[in-house]
Amino acid sequence: MRSNTLYSYDISQFLGADSFGVLLNTANQKYNEAIWRRYADWGMPTDDTEWVQGMKETPILVRASILGPDGNKPQRSTEGWNVYKGSVPEFGHSFSIDQDDFKMLRKRSKLEGTPFENLMVDSLIQNSSNMLGGIHNELSHMVLSALSTAEIHEASVDGGKYDFQFPLEKGHKLDVTTMWFNKDGSANEAADPVKDIVDMQKYLTDGLQLAVDHWKISKTLLDKLLAHPKVISACMARAEFRNVNTSLQGSLLLTQDEELAIIHGLNIWLFDVIDFKTRHEEDGKPQLDEPAFDPKVMVAANSQFKPFTIKCTNSIYRDRLKAGPTANTALYSFVEDRIAVLSTWQERPIKNIVDFGLQAGPVFRNTHDLSILKVQADK
Numbered sequence: 001m002r003s004n005t006l007y008s009y010d011i012s013q014f015l016g017a018d019s020f021g022v023l024l025n026t027a028n029q030k031y032n033e034a035i036w037r038r039y040a041d042w043g044m045p046t047d048d049t050e051w052v053q054g055m056k057e058t059p060i061l062v063r064a065s066i067l068g069p070d071g072n073k074p075q076r077s078t079e080g081w082n083v084y085k086g087s088v089p090e091f092g093h094s095f096s097i098d099q100d101d102f103k104m105l106r107k108r109s110k111l112e113g114t115p116f117e118n119l120m121v122d123s124l125i126q127n128s129s130n131m132l133g134g135i136h137n138e139l140s141h142m143v144l145s146a147l148s149t150a151e152i153h154e155a156s157v158d159g160g161k162y163d164f165q166f167p168l169e170k171g172h173k174l175d176v177t178t179m180w181f182n183k184d185g186s187a188n189e190a191a192d193p194v195k196d197i198v199d200m201q202k203y204l205t206d207g208l209q210l211a212v213d214h215w216k217i218s219k220t221l222l223d224k225l226l227a228h229p230k231v232i233s234a235c236m237a238r239a240e241f242r243n244v245n246t247s248l249q250g251s252l253l254l255t256q257d258e259e260l261a262i263i264h265g266l267n268i269w270l271f272d273v274i275d276f277k278t279r280h281e282e283d284g285k286p287q288l289d290e291p292a293f294d295p296k297v298m299v300a301a302n303s304q305f306k307p308f309t310i311k312c313t314n315s316i317y318r319d320r321l322k323a324g325p326t327a328n329t330a331l332y333s334f335v336e337d338r339i340a341v342l343s344t345w346q347e348r349p350i351k352n353i354v355d356f357g358l359q360a361g362p363v364f365r366n367t368h369d370l371s372i373l374k375v376q377a378d379k
Contacts, residue, residue, distance in 0.1 A: 020343065021333040023121065027129040028335050035276050036140040039147060040308035040362055045338055049088050049313050049359070088313050089152075091138050092340075092357030095127045099349055124354070128341075131356040135339055137278045143308055143362045144276060144292035147216065148299055150372065152361070166364055171208070172371045174200070180228060181296075181376040187228045193375070194234045197268050197298075204300050204371055211369045212300040215268075219275035220295040221375070226259045235262040272301075296376035302369045313359040315340035 097120075105123065109116040142152055150168040178191040197215075204210045217225075225231060235254055239262060254262075264270060274293045301307060317332050317340045326332070329345040342355045364370075 020331045023125055024128055024333050024335050024341055027125050028132050031132060031136045034136040034140055036143040039306050040143050040310050041306055043309040043311045045312040045314045047314055088311055088359050088361045090359040093131060093134055094353055094355040095131060097123060097352045132335060135356060135358055140276060141278050141292040146362050147307060148294040148297050168367050174371060175374045179375060179377045181224060183377045189229050192230050193225060193228055194231060194266060200373060201269060210371060211302050214270045214272055214303050216272045216274060216299040216301055218291060218293045218295040219273050222271060222273055226256050235259045238262050296374060298373045298375060300371040307365060308362040309365055310360050311363045312338050317342060
């Protein structure tokens with residue numbers, strides 16, 4: 001790291017090479033329950049840069065412009081993330097602490113009576129946590145997109161759209177006979193979701209002989225499903241109510257938990273409810289993304305194994321470390337032994353830049369025991 005002229009002596013014990021990794025791992029701990037981990041495990045890092053399940057025809061360009069071969073990672077605020085070129089997609093971002101930030105920390109130190117070096121470390125941990133959160137959010141976004149559509153399907157900030165389609169088994173993408181919901185999301189009263197689900201479960205297990213046992217569904221779709229008139233009627237028909245004014249709407253008589261209990265009593269499988277939201281950056285401001293898990297589909301899956309492995313490509317940073325000693329103004333670290341982090345200092349003007357990057361993407365372990373059921377008409 002940089003010499004101690006800027007800091008008091010004590011800061012050096014926090015920002016040595018080993019301690020730098022400890023700080024990053026501490027910042028990463030809050031993401032031990034990141035949603036992507038419910039559906040995927042890390043694969044072993046390799047030097048292979050292609051997704052193993054087919055060659056994509058177009059590169060994935062998501063939420064950022066194309067970078068040149070030696071282009072710097074875009075500077076980020078504490079929110080947002082981006083994806084850029086690569087066979088296995090490479091994504092990342094960075095933050096910096098510049099002269100104005102140092103002056104503000106020095107001012108806070110005098111006002112609060114807190115040692116400057118402590119504020120410096122706190123800033124590093126907080127910003128690192130935000131950057132690592134963006135990495136985990138991108139992994140979650142890719143995993144949930146692949147899970148619900150068998151595609152990595154993104155719209156980039158600059159307007160380009162590129163897809164990677166996984167080779168889902170033929171006939172495993174299905175539509176209900178009558179869409180439960182119209183294009184605008186309103187209920188189609190001609191549809192019968194309860195009957196459709198029961199019939200589809202029988203078809204998947206008996207007809208296609210899939211080892212599936214539950215439904216993955218977005219919270220948005222579940223809320224609409226439980227409010228569907230035919231679903232309410234089916235639940236009301238099974239419920240026993242006394243001294244109830246039957247002229248009241250059924251939705252006023254049953255809670256969602258009661259509806260779910262009745263629905264599962266009709267031999268409908270349990271629901272794995274997914275509620276996940278992310279944001280990207282446009283002109284330095286966070287913007288809400290389209291849902292990662294498609295709210296127009298239900299996914300039949302097997303609860304005994306995770307559908308994905310996260311394929312990782314070795315970072316070029318490892319090769320740099322093997323090449324020999326680095327300047328004392330540079331620190332390298334690998335969070336979870338995969339997410340590459342580089343902290344560097346520039347002197348004119350003085351600035352500490354911390355880069356975070358990962359080259360990784362989800363790979364299906366088994367595309368046979370998975371089926372996607374579309375229940376809402378497209379816009």
